[in-house]
Amino acid sequence: MSLDTHGTHGTDEAREVAVMESPSVVAAKGEPRRFRPGSRRRDGSGAGREQDTVPYALRGTRRGKVLRGVLLGVVALATIFPFYAMVVLSLKPSGAVEFPGSLLPWNLTTSAYSDVLGSQDVPQWLINTLIYSIVGVLGTLLLSALAGYAFAKKRFPGREAMFWSFLSMVMVPYHVTMIPTFVLIAKMNGVDTYWGLILPSLANAQAVFLMRQFIQGLPDELFEAAKIDGASEFQIFVRIVLPLIKPIMATLGTFVFLWHWNDFLWPLIVGQSTDMRTLTVGIASLQQQNVPLNVVLAGSVVAFVPIFMAYLVGQRYVTEGVAATGIKG
């Protein structure tokens, strides 16, 4: 019954060190949920190990358990319902959709999908979204790993000032910087280009902050030893730092992927031609053009499947990341 929800992976050891080391910086920011020493359990909830130690009386009565099951079941159904409706309606022939008849999985057809995938636009939007997301993830991970390592383990003039200027920017809402960023990109002729879309999204202060936090927890001796063995800085970074930060890269990578994939406002204002739209922008435009419901929903499903798969694969990182750092999906 007690599943191995608290078992620790080898790779997570280093992460735990980081988690233990760094609550103070975070507390200073007034966001006490980040990197709390206690958040060491796999899913951030402490489930599993706890079960054995909870006194019987706190576990609840039988009637309480049934009630809990019913309540959770109802909310879970309500939560899933839009996803179910999205998929079923996308598989219906176009025409009237009325409740509840149209929700039954009968009379299904994939015509909406062949419309969507056979169209000129949607495959192009899918490619754009993939480029935006993948380059976004790789770029953000590389830049934040380099900067995070330097902030955590190197001494150089201006280190503190730079780091705090990074941090302070987390507070400034996106909408204040969005317009000047657009003006800058427009002046650099970056409107309707991939680089104009991607480059500003790589300036991710939160990613640098998380990387620094994590790397600070890695023992200095590892780097010292490599240096004594004659490794160059580049070799140290590639051979020692990168393998050690895999856990935080997985967490951060999953989040950055989701942020990019779901991003809407920036792609909306930068990608002005039809060819430069991302899926979210494209589907919003379909919605406004009297495209039949089943086709719009088929587009939504196409855009949703990768998110769903990323969530299935990276779920552990997502839930852990939220619980330990408070980063938002």
Next chain:
Amino acid sequence: MAAVAEQPRRLRRRGPHARREARIGLLFVLPAFVLFVLFRFGPSIAGVLLGFTDYSLMDSPTFTGLDNFTRLWDDPVFWSSLKVTVLYTVITVPGTIVAAMGLALLTRRAFRGSKLFRSIFFLPVVTSLVLASTVFIWIFSTDGPWSTVMGWVGGHTGSWLADDVFVVPALAIVGIWSRFGYGMLILLASLQNVPRELEEAALTDGAGPWQRFRHIILPSLKPALFFLAVIETTASFQVFDAVYVMTGGGPANASYTLVFQLYDAGFKYFDLGYASAIGLALFVLTLIVAVIQRLVIGKEK
């Protein structure tokens, strides 16, 4: 640990070694820092400055002092979008936090299926609101499930999205749906801080579930609740995606929010100075609300 780590560094602080280290450090930070100055730091300052200018991308900005802000003050559209935004926030934030709290308490202890429930509740958080909105349009349509269910319970039938009174609550429901899972995870993590001994002691003393919640669990959750309240308020103040897709600000501006106005001013009319002023107003409002929340939640202690 930190102190121990510092020591060997201090010893070799000056000298060629240290200088090389500094060079490497700067080199590693440089790419991120350049992007950061270009696309965050610079634009933050520019965003504030632009708020005091008249600028349309074609010609250079002209300084107009407080003009944008007096114009904002006299603009009925601003007050209406502020009202819509506040109404949306007032429904969404408590709704999200209450739902998150309830589900966190229910899934707090492991039981068979508890992980599955948590995964389901978190799924909307990772889903793009634009995508979800396409199906919510149908859910809230005249023949859709929502008005049918409302018919059964005697609520307002007909499309909520087409009704100027019910459009904001409808959007708020979508907002709550998309975010309660996040709050649930934050609270679940925080529930581990609740001292077990206290709960057991209270139980022995015959404290009921409500008393245990009120006097033992709630106080330990305060920091997490404050964090959530600020995060959720900020997010709600910036609501845009769902509005853009589901209502376009309508009917008759009944769901026209602040960020929608900012978007229109900036990218429909290219009135970039005015749009920046709206952005600043949004920032200041968010700060004020955060301070109030701090006072309210922090005070009780």
